[in-house]
Amino acid sequence: MTNQAPIPVIVNGAAGKMGREVIKAVAQAPDLNLVGAIDHSLEHQDKDAGELAGLSEPLEVPITNQLEPMLGYVAGDRQSPPGVIVDFTHPDSVYDNIRSAIAYGIRPVVGTTGLSPEQIQDLADFADKASTGCLIIPNFSIGMVLLQQAAIAASKYFDHVEIIELHHNQKADAPSGTAIQTAQLLGELGKTFNPALVEETEKLPGARGSIADEGIRIHSVRLPGLIAHQEVIFGAAGQIYTLRHDTSDRACYMPGVLLAIRKILALKSLVYGLEKIL
Numbered sequence: 640m641t642n643q644a645p646i647p648v649i650v651n652g653a654a655g656k657m658g659r660e661v662i663k664a665v666a667q668a669p670d671l672n673l674v675g676a677i678d679h680s681l682e683h684q685d686k687d688a689g690e691l692a693g694l695s696e697p698l699e700v701p702i703t704n705q706l707e708p709m710l711g712y713v714a715g716d717r718q719s720p721p722g723v724i725v726d727f728t729h730p731d732s733v734y735d736n737i738r739s740a741i742a743y744g745i746r747p748v749v750g751t752t753g754l755s756p757e758q759i760q761d762l763a764d765f766a767d768k769a770s771t772g773c774l775i776i777p778n779f780s781i782g783m784v785l786l787q788q789a790a791i792a793a794s795k796y797f798d799h800v801e802i803i804e805l806h807h808n809q810k811a812d813a814p815s816g817t818a819i820q821t822a823q824l825l826g827e828l829g830k831t832f833n834p835a836l837v838e839e840t841e842k843l844p845g846a847r848g849s850i851a852d853e854g855i856r857i858h859s860v861r862l863p864g865l866i867a868h869q870e871v872i873f874g875a876a877g878q879i880y881t882l883r884h885d886t887s888d889r890a891c892y893m894p895g896v897l898l899a900i901r902k903i904l905a906l907k908s909l910v911y912g913l914e915k916i917l
């Protein structure tokens with residue numbers, strides 16, 4: 640551990656399922672300092688972030704819905720390292736949140752999914768121009784990175800693959816950001832999957848899922864009782880090879896989130912995917 644001042648961290652989406660988990664993780668990290676907690680919901684204004692997250696002691700950080708004043712306040716502190724904002728909000732707000740943060744020189748660590756490829760490209764250009772690090776991480780769990788690496792290895796030998804992602808039924812976006820990224824990683828290998836053997840007819844629209852990169856199909860399940868799960872199923876004559884990842888607690892994302900907060904200060908551009916900073 641060095642004597643450097645702790646990294647100032649703002650959490651956006653502070654009252655959400657992931658936001659509360661991040662507040663607890665940041666509060667327990669000696670090299671990080673929770674300086675702001677933002678949530679758009681009026682219900683939580685001025686509550687203590689620590690108490691809302693379930694900590695026994697208050698953190699003396701009140702929840703606010705004022706993003707820009709908070710960014711300005713943290714950007715103005717010249718005594719500390721540059722600030723980082725962790726975003727677990729909603730697909731509708733995340734693009735604007737990231738643009739605002741970069742404009743203030745605050746580094747965004749983004750877990751929120753649902754950004755379009757065009758939005759990500761635009762943000763990459765913006766971060767480049769500002770020479771500011773920005774991390775967009777569709778999945779912060781190490782298990783998912785390992786699953787994706789195993790899928791990349793398997794796809795050398797299998798030409799047929801489909802993805803099933805299963806999530807809790809409060810999820811706003813489908814398919815999941817992780818499933819889209821998994822299909823992208825396989826799609827980058829330079830082969831087309833799932834050559835059609837017959838002409839298929841969907842008797843109910845959507846029955847065969849959505850087609851992502853290079854013919855890879857993604858199926859989305861939403862049910863209460865689920866958290867976040869993904870299967871990548873490879874098929875070949877006489878065999879099925881299934882990779883599956885299950886989360887049982889959102890704590891599984893926290894080592895990845897903390898790593899991203901620590902690594903982002905050295906970045907000068909947008910980086911997409913946890914595997915790039917491990």
Ligand SMILES: NC(=O)C1=CN([C@@H]2O[C@H](COP(=O)(O)OP(=O)(O)OC[C@H]3O[C@@H](n4cnc5c(N)ncnc54)[C@H](OP(=O)(O)O)[C@@H]3O)[C@@H](O)[C@H]2O)C=CC1
Nearest residue numbers: 652654655656657679680728729732750751752777778779
């Ligand atoms: N990258 C990763 O590893 C992971 C990513 N995620 C992603 O993170 C995001 C959040 O997930 P989760 O915490 O489960 O969701 P929650 O709905 O529990 O939390 C989202 C928070 O953001 C707030 N919010 C909703 N809409 C807006 C808006 N338009 N502007 C600002 N804030 C808003 C919500 O407030 P209110 O409820 O009052 O509307 C809530 O406090 C999702 O996109 C999800 O896919 C989730 C888990 C892991």
Ligand SMILES: O=C(O)C1=N[C@H](C(=O)O)C[C@H](O)C1
Nearest residue numbers: 752777778810815816817867
């Ligand atoms: O909404 C969630 O819960 C999750 N969202 C991310 C996604 O869309 O991939 C990551 C993980 O699957 C949990």
